[in-house]
Amino acid sequence: MSSSPTQSISLTRYLIEEQRAGRINADLRLLIEVVARACKTISIAVGKGALGGVLGDAGTPGVASMNIQGEAQKKLDVLSNEILLEANAWGGHLAGLASEEMDTSHPIPDVYPRGNYLLLFDPLDGSSNIDVNISVGTIFSVLRCPDGVTNAADEHFLQPGTQQVCAGYTTYGPSTMLVLTVGNGTHAFTLDREVGSFMMTTRGMSIPEETKEFAVNMSNQRFWEPPMQRYVGDLLSGKEGPRGKDFNMRWVASMVADVHRILTRGGIFSYPLDSKCAPKGGKLRLMYEANPMSFLVEQAGGAASTGRQRMMEVQPTGLHQRVPVFIGSKKEVEAAVRYHAEHD
Numbered sequence: 001m002s003s004s005p006t007q008s009i010s011l012t013r014y015l016i017e018e019q020r021a022g023r024i025n026a027d028l029r030l031l032i033e034v035v036a037r038a039c040k041t042i043s044i045a046v047g048k049g050a051l052g053g054v055l056g057d058a059g060t061p062g063v064a065s066m067n068i069q070g071e072a073q074k075k076l077d078v079l080s081n082e083i084l085l086e087a088n089a090w091g092g093h094l095a096g097l098a099s100e101e102m103d104t105s106h107p108i109p110d111v112y113p114r115g116n117y118l119l120l121f122d123p124l125d126g127s128s129n130i131d132v133n134i135s136v137g138t139i140f141s142v143l144r145c146p147d148g149v150t151n152a153a154d155e156h157f158l159q160p161g162t163q164q165v166c167a168g169y170t171t172y173g174p175s176t177m178l179v180l181t182v183g184n185g186t187h188a189f190t191l192d193r194e195v196g197s198f199m200m201t202t203r204g205m206s207i208p209e210e211t212k213e214f215a216v217n218m219s220n221q222r223f224w225e226p227p228m229q230r231y232v233g234d235l236l237s238g239k240e241g242p243r244g245k246d247f248n249m250r251w252v253a254s255m256v257a258d259v260h261r262i263l264t265r266g267g268i269f270s271y272p273l274d275s276k277c278a279p280k281g282g283k284l285r286l287m288y289e290a291n292p293m294s295f296l297v298e299q300a301g302g303a304a305s306t307g308r309q310r311m312m313e314v315q316p317t318g319l320h321q322r323v324p325v326f327i328g329s330k331k332e333v334e335a336a337v338r339y340h341a342e343h344d
C-alpha cells in the first residue's frame with residue numbers, strides 16, 4: 001500500500017466514509033472526534049509553553065506529584081489527563097477510561113450515559129521533553145467493553161492488542177498531526193489551525209520493510225540482555241559487519257516522535273529489557289503505549305514485538321504492565337527477534 005497525497009479530506013469526512021463503509025459505527029466515530037478535539041486543546045496548551053504556565057513539575061514546591069509509575073508528574077501530564085477526562089465524560093460512548101496518570105481505571109460519572117467502548121491513553125508522552133521544547137504527544141487506544149458491562153473495572157481493559165478497534169496518537173511538533181487507524185490502514189492528518197480541523201495529509205502510511213536507522217537509548221547499553229548487546233553491536237559495526245550496511249541513530253525520548261519518524265520514513269525503535277527496568281517488565285507501558293503504536297505500525301506494513309512475542313498477542317495482566325518494545329520496519333524487527341531466538 002503506497003502512501004498517496006490527498007485532496008483536502010477532513011478527519012470528520014474520513015470517519016463518515018469509514019462509517020458509511022460499515023467499518024466503524026456512529027458511536028466510535030463520535031468518540032474519535034471527541035478525542036481529536038481534546039488533542040486540539042492539548043496542542044494549544046503545549047504551544048503556549050512558558051507563556052501558558054504549563055511548564056515544570058506538578059505538585060507544590062518541594063513536594064512532587066507522583067503517578068503510579070513512580071514518575072514525578074509534569075503540569076502538562078496532569079492538565080492533558082484532565083482535558084481528556086472532561087472531554088470524554090459526557091459523550092455517552094464509554095464504559096470507562098484508563099490513563100498512565102491514573103492509578104486505576106476511571107468510571108463515567110453517574111449523571112452521564114455510558115457506551116460500549118473503553119478508552120486508554122497516555123495523555124502526554126515524552127514528558128521529559130516538555131521543558132526543553134521538544135516534540136511531545138498523546139497516545140490513545142480503544143477497546144470494546146465486554147457485553148453486559150456498563151461500568152468497566154480494571155479487568156475489563158485487560159484485552160490483547162489484537163482486540164483494539166482504534167488506535168492513534170497526536171504529535172505536538174512543528175505541526176500538530178493526528179495519526180489514526182480503525183483497522184483499515186494508518187492515515188495522517190495535519191491540524192489546520194486557521195480552520196481548526198484535522199486535514200488528511202497522508203492516506204495509507206507505509207513503512208519501508210528495510211531500514212538503516214535505529215532508535216534506542218544507548219546509555220543503557222551496559223544493562224541490556226546479551227541478544228540486545230549482540231544485535232546493536234552488529235548494527236554499529238556497519239557495512240564491514242554482519243549486517244553489511246551503515247546505520248544511523250536517532251533518539252528523541254518521546255516515543256510518539258520516534259514512532260512518527262518511523263511511520264514516515266522507516267526505522268526501528270527499541271526500548272528493550274535492561275537490568276534496571278527488567279524487574280518491572282520493561283520501561284514502556286503495554287496498554288497505552290506499546291499496543292496502540294503496534295496497531296498503527298502493523299496497519300502501515302511494519303511489525304511490533306516484545307523481542308520474543310508479537311506485541312499485540314501479549315495477554316495483559318495489569319493496566320500499567322510494562323513490556324520490552326521492538327517496533328518499526330518489518331525486516332529489521334524480524335532481525336532483532338532472530339537475535340533473541342538464537343540466544344534463548
Ligand code: AHG
Nearest residue numbers: 122124125126127128217253254255
Ligand atoms: P512518558 O513521558 O509518557 O512517561 O513516556 C516516556 C517514554 C517514551 O515516550 C520514550 O520513548 C521513553 O520514555 C524515553 O525513555 P528514556 O528517558 O529512558 O530515554
Ligand code: MN
Nearest residue numbers: 069071100127
Ligand atoms: Mn510518564
Ligand code: MN
Nearest residue numbers: 122125126289
Ligand atoms: Mn509515554
Ligand code: MN
Nearest residue numbers: 100122124125
Ligand atoms: Mn505520559
